[in-house]
Amino acid sequence: MDIPTPIPAQPTRFLDKVRSFIRLRGMAYKTEKTYLFWIKRFIRFHGLQHPEAMGSAEVEAFLSHLVLQANASVSTQRVALNALVFLYREFLSQPLDDLKFEQSRKPAKLPTVFSAEEASSVIRNLSGDYRLVAMLLYGSGLRINEALRLRVKDVDFDMQQLIVRSGKGGFGVRSPVDESF
Template sequence: MDMDIPPPIPAQPTRFLDRLRSFIRMRGLAYATEKTYVFWIKRFIRFHGRKHPETMGSAEVEAFLSHLVLQANASVATQRGALNALVFLYREFLGIPLDNLNYEAARKPAKLPTVFSPEEAKAAINNLEGEYRLIAMLIYGSGLRINEVLRLRVKDVDFGMQQLVVRSGKGNKDRITLLPDSLVQPLTKQIEAALHQHSSDLAKGYGSVYTC
């Protein structure tokens, strides 16, 4: 059987899970949601010794959600998925309100960002040469992404206002960023070299387009 095809259920279901599935489908929810909800509700029932959900309530939901974290080491997304399924079961399907739930919440692991200190960044840049050095300086000094540096054009450099126009950046949006003093001279030299090469290619009949 195709795992993405909803299993048939009786027209007048009597079994608990069949009635739940029928209710979910009448609500027009996606089959992926149905599978997720049924998975967590079955796991909840088994956790509590196969008690019927109508005989349980907030205390049992809290115990199950805390178990997912304390014993099963569940992630934030996993616990949230279980919570959504059980809230749907009680509030929507059974019409039983859940009190303010008090359970052990999963926490995102604390991860410190790996970034260079100013001294480390300068040391790395100082070990580069030529265009690679200029690219690193633009990334560090003007906050450009690597693809934004590679798309930079002569027309996007405004020495008078000491700014760069970043075109089609994140979200396909244009933005303006600063041009530090330390980048004026290297960019000027790069533009002069690019224009010289461009003129040379035009004389040879190539007509290429150069970045700065």
């Protein structure tokens, strides 16, 4: 399990300030890690210049570099763009101008997924807690962390609903869709 990096009460380092800002906004820890990764990579790409000393031109150069030299996919470039837009617009309060950069044309790969029969076969060969979690994931569309955080009081058998707490996008209720197991 990931443990968030400790931050000083009064952060002085730039990245600690960004980390603190993200946590105060209640963003997911995975988002924090991803954004900080791309912010660090952007800073390194520009020879350790401080982001306040850079702007749209440097962001455009970095995003174009990801496609032209690093062969990044559309989604990778989009995540980097989101991290930098967040950094400039939200944290530094310096919205970026209309960005013009080389966009990735790398075709998106379709994920390989189980058919219903394959999923049923896998689940039938599991037992105990593993089977229960697999059935919840498949039958309700829960994410792994959402399933692992479920508590007994989150399961409503009468209404056939699950209460999802701290899920992506906030609080929600899900109804299982497949009871064939």
